[in-house]
Amino acid sequence: MFRPLKKSFNLKKESKIDTDIKQTARRVYDAPNKGILWDWEVAGYIFTKAIAAGIIAFPFLFQMTGLVKVADSVLFTVAISSLLFLGLTGILLIKDLDQPKRFLYVLLRPNWTSWLVKGGYTITAFGGLVTLWCVLKYFDFPIIADLIVWPILILSVLLAIYTAFLFGQAKGRDFWQSPLLSLHMLLHSVVGGSAALLAASMFLPALMPLVPLLKEILIWSLLIQLLSFAAEFLSSHPTEDANKAAHMITHGTFRTAFWGGVVLLGNAIPLLLLIGKLRIAGCSRGLSFWY
Amino acid sequence: MSLKPKLGLIEKFAEGIGLIPKLNFEDGKIEPMNDPGDLSNYPPPEKWDDWVEYEPTKWSRKIKRHYTIVPTSCFNCESGCGLLSYVDKETGEVRKFEGNPYHPASRGRICAKGPATINQIKDPDRILHPMRRVGKRGAGKWERVSWDVVLDEIAAKIRKAIKEERNNEITYHVGRPGHEGFMDRVLQAWGVDGHNSHTNVCSAGARTGFALWDGFDRKMPDFANAEFILMISAHLESGHYFNPHAQRIIESKNSGTKIAVMDIRLSNTASRADHWMATYPGTEAAVLLAMAKIILDEGLYNEAYLRNWINWAAWLEADHPKTEISFENFILKLKEEYAEYTPEFAEQESGVTTQAVVDVARQIGRAGSRFSSINWRSASSGNLGGWQIARCLQFLNVLTGSLGTKGGSLPSSWNKYSPKMPNPPPPQKYWNELHFPKEYPLAHFEMSFLLPHFLKEGRGKIDVYFTRVFNPVWTFPDGFSWIEALRDTEKIGLHAALTPTWNETAYFADYVLPMGHASERHDIISYETHAGKWIAFRQPVLREVARRNGKAVKYTYETNPGEVWEEDEFWIELSWRIDPDGSLGIRDYFISPYRPGEKMTVDEYYQYIFERVPGLPEAAEKEGLTPLDYMRRFGAFEMEKEVLELHNKVLTEQQLYESLS
Ligand code: SF4
Numbered sequence: 029m030f031r032p033l034k035k036s037f038n039l040k041k042e043s044k045i046d047t048d049i050k051q052t053a054r055r056v057y058d059a060p061n062k063g064i065l066w067d068w069e070v071a072g073y074i075f076t077k078a079i080a081a082g083i084i085a086f087p088f089l090f091q092m093t094g095l096v097k098v099a100d101s102v103l104f105t106v107a108i109s110s111l112l113f114l115g116l117t118g119i120l121l122i123k124d125l126d127q128p129k130r131f132l133y134v135l136l137r138p139n140w141t142s143w144l145v146k147g148g149y150t151i152t153a154f155g156g157l158v159t160l161w162c163v164l165k166y167f168d169f170p171i172i173a174d175l176i177v178w179p180i181l182i183l184s185v186l187l188a189i190y191t192a193f194l195f196g197q198a199k200g201r202d203f204w205q206s207p208l209l210s211l212h213m214l215l216h217s218v219v220g221g222s223a224a225l226l227a228a229s230m231f232l233p234a235l236m237p238l239v240p241l242l243k244e245i246l247i248w249s250l251l252i253q254l255l256s257f258a259a260e261f262l263s264s265h266p267t268e269d270a271n272k273a274a275h276m277i278t279h280g281t282f283r284t285a286f287w288g289g290v291v292l293l294g295n296a297i298p299l300l301l302l303i304g305k306l307r308i309a310g311c312s313r314g315l316s317f318w319y
Numbered sequence: 320m321s322l323k324p325k326l327g328l329i330e331k332f333a334e335g336i337g338l339i340p341k342l343n344f345e346d347g348k349i350e351p352m353n354d355p356g357d358l359s360n361y362p363p364p365e366k367w368d369d370w371v372e373y374e375p376t377k378w379s380r381k382i383k384r385h386y387t388i389v390p391t392s393c394f395n396c397e398s399g400c401g402l403l404s405y406v407d408k409e410t411g412e413v414r415k416f417e418g419n420p421y422h423p424a425s426r427g428r429i430c431a432k433g434p435a436t437i438n439q440i441k442d443p444d445r446i447l448h449p450m451r452r453v454g455k456r457g458a459g460k461w462e463r464v465s466w467d468v469v470l471d472e473i474a475a476k477i478r479k480a481i482k483e484e485r486n487n488e489i490t491y492h493v494g495r496p497g498h499e500g501f502m503d504r505v506l507q508a509w510g511v512d513g514h515n516s517h518t519n520v521c522s523a524g525a526r527t528g529f530a531l532w533d534g535f536d537r538k539m540p541d542f543a544n545a546e547f548i549l550m551i552s553a554h555l556e557s558g559h560y561f562n563p564h565a566q567r568i569i570e571s572k573n574s575g576t577k578i579a580v581m582d583i584r585l586s587n588t589a590s591r592a593d594h595w596m597a598t599y600p601g602t603e604a605a606v607l608l609a610m611a612k613i614i615l616d617e618g619l620y621n622e623a624y625l626r627n628w629i630n631w632a633a634w635l636e637a638d639h640p641k642t643e644i645s646f647e648n649f650i651l652k653l654k655e656e657y658a659e660y661t662p663e664f665a666e667q668e669s670g671v672t673t674q675a676v677v678d679v680a681r682q683i684g685r686a687g688s689r690f691s692s693i694n695w696r697s698a699s700s701g702n703l704g705g706w707q708i709a710r711c712l713q714f715l716n717v718l719t720g721s722l723g724t725k726g727g728s729l730p731s732s733w734n735k736y737s738p739k740m741p742n743p744p745p746p747q748k749y750w751n752e753l754h755f756p757k758e759y760p761l762a763h764f765e766m767s768f769l770l771p772h773f774l775k776e777g778r779g780k781i782d783v784y785f786t787r788v789f790n791p792v793w794t795f796p797d798g799f800s801w802i803e804a805l806r807d808t809e810k811i812g813l814h815a816a817l818t819p820t821w822n823e824t825a826y827f828a829d830y831v832l833p834m835g836h837a838s839e840r841h842d843i844i845s846y847e848t849h850a851g852k853w854i855a856f857r858q859p860v861l862r863e864v865a866r867r868n869g870k871a872v873k874y875t876y877e878t879n880p881g882e883v884w885e886e887d888e889f890w891i892e893l894s895w896r897i898d899p900d901g902s903l904g905i906r907d908y909f910i911s912p913y914r915p916g917e918k919m920t921v922d923e924y925y926q927y928i929f930e931r932v933p934g935l936p937e938a939a940e941k942e943g944l945t946p947l948d949y950m951r952r953f954g955a956f957e958m959e960k961e962v963l964e965l966h967n968k969v970l971t972e973q974q975l976y977e978s979l980s
Contacts, residue, residue: 132333132338133339135329136330136333136339137339138329
């Protein structure tokens, strides 16, 4: 073992260049930590975000269009639930960042060309308006509250689909450059929202008036979703990498999760059950997003 | 251009209320760099015992690796830069090499070949065990043998030759020695004139030119302090000590020194020049002579220096006996002598414009004693009469009085330490005409390229031929003559190739003996890289790690990959076996200086040397270390920072006497 060095050791030589480098050195980049594949947080936040948007959109839309008369208590409950799912979305988004400590930079040092920023603001605005709606409702300002429902509905659509634009900006990820992506995202929300509401209806009788319409919506959205899968996976993609990714999903590493989880458990079985008029539509929830 | 970014309203507001930190681009402080760790330029020695770095292959998972850092010296060119070997404490594996910032010559800055040592030690094709030829020489068939067998068989042959007084039949032919004097000592101990080199296809031409002036066959330009530098050929990238020199040349350039380069190629060196003179190959001397003329004609010469240090009176007397002997007449006659070498003549010869010749000559003259020059090497080695180029170049240093001065060109040996070895043997009493044939009395080094021809002519034979870091079949002109000679077992009785890897010459060997790379061997190194004087250690790093861990190691091959050995121990063992009973007197030179009668170990050899390096024992004591441990730990020691103007030092009686002996 070395003996500890005495202080007198003075071999250290520094040229002017060394000193200059030291004085001016600063880190200008961060080491990305996340690896090539997106981790579970990304899938998770697409899931929670879809429900946050869908769960509020249908009751509010039915109410505003007069399609169904929705009780105030239901509106209130879905608004609070939407905020909860939105909160979860936020936590997952922050967790997914390489530098979670800097999540505020996304909003406060905004790069307006990035959909990460635009999406961040969408979430913030959506959450803000829903909260405001709750407050107005609580303190009984129904007219003003009604006024902000339409903006909430528009933002819920944006909330549902902005991730498609964000993925589209990840130019290296060929598979996500698909023009169908915003449709997929919208369908996620429609399926997620309607399925969540149907599942909740088993415990909340106040939701019952919405059930017939929701069932129809779920059946159609599942059908369209299955068709969109077919369009996505049976057709050829513009680049080789996108083809490889599609092949990985349908025939490779993810084939069990895709065929068993997404297609069968998440879409086909719920669809059959719904068509068979069995009231366990809630099972379609959850697994519809994993691809 | 301002680097200051424009802040948007939101950002300004958020910074204003302290939600996010302020980016102050004015003073360069963005955020403290505390992740992954304070930026340090290099590991300080007090942390070498346990240096922590993140595992690069697991980037960026931040997995910590603990290293013990062992200094050694690069062996991939003559510079011998200081390396630090990072040995994983857990696996005992050498993971990487970086520059040793405490090395006085390379100062931590190494070229790409230094860290590439890792590729050499992990080369899957390297030779891991001693191999002996099976079948005909050159047939490419080998069998693995033990070091014991190798040593016994070769020793028996050498012993026989020495006993039969065929001392000239033993030859050690080396390309890149990479150490100070070890082998000369061995050959002298054997009493053979057995040293051969590659120098005559490389630097001998230029060396001759310099040596004819003052006996020093290389110059050490003090680039760091020069005001004007003239380089002939591509020194920055291909000269001896190119890296330690290059960093000082570029530092000088950055602080205003001007550089002129003569090279027909737009080499890396030429590309850094302020004046690039693309001389036709071999015409450099014409330009140099024209510059000498300009310096003389314009009175830019250093009169005081010339008066003191040039035997001008003797020259006048010899060449102009009718002229009165005075310095003024000397200059007058000298001008006449050089009158024909006009800048126009130089342009005609070399293609360099008159204007450029005049311009550079004036700058050299003005730089005076701070004019540094070097010729390494193609101009001298690649052209007939190339030695005159070096000779003419030194004339400029003489005229400007820049020999031995700060910023001038120093005799190489001023800045190179010659180690004091234990029990030095007397010089050999043989003259080997296969190396220095009588018809070449002015040969400055061995006429090595003629060796196969001499053998073919029947001038002699070689009974035992060692090649080391030397591959003439590939690198010498006329490789096929080498193949012929090497194939002929009548001409070369035994050929042992000491090499870490296969090469074209090893293919024609009887024994291929794997010797270690930079981190697998012992050597000492001292070169003229700057005005200081230093010594450095090359050591087998895994052996040193074993020692640090308290494990006893007898021979370096115990810790090297396979049975890869090192020359030092090989020669000691071989010498011991050549003279098993001591009757040849060879053993005496391989006896431990510390344990009478017992065989010297490699540690004792270096211990003896380091104990005698001026200043090293004292420096080691300050650290609480022995001199050997100091070198094991730090890898290098600078004994003097500036060795200048030695010619102006008055010698004591004793020194005068010693200089004569
Ligand atoms: S310049 Fe230094 S690092 Fe590069 S090969 Fe030569 S000795 Fe090694």
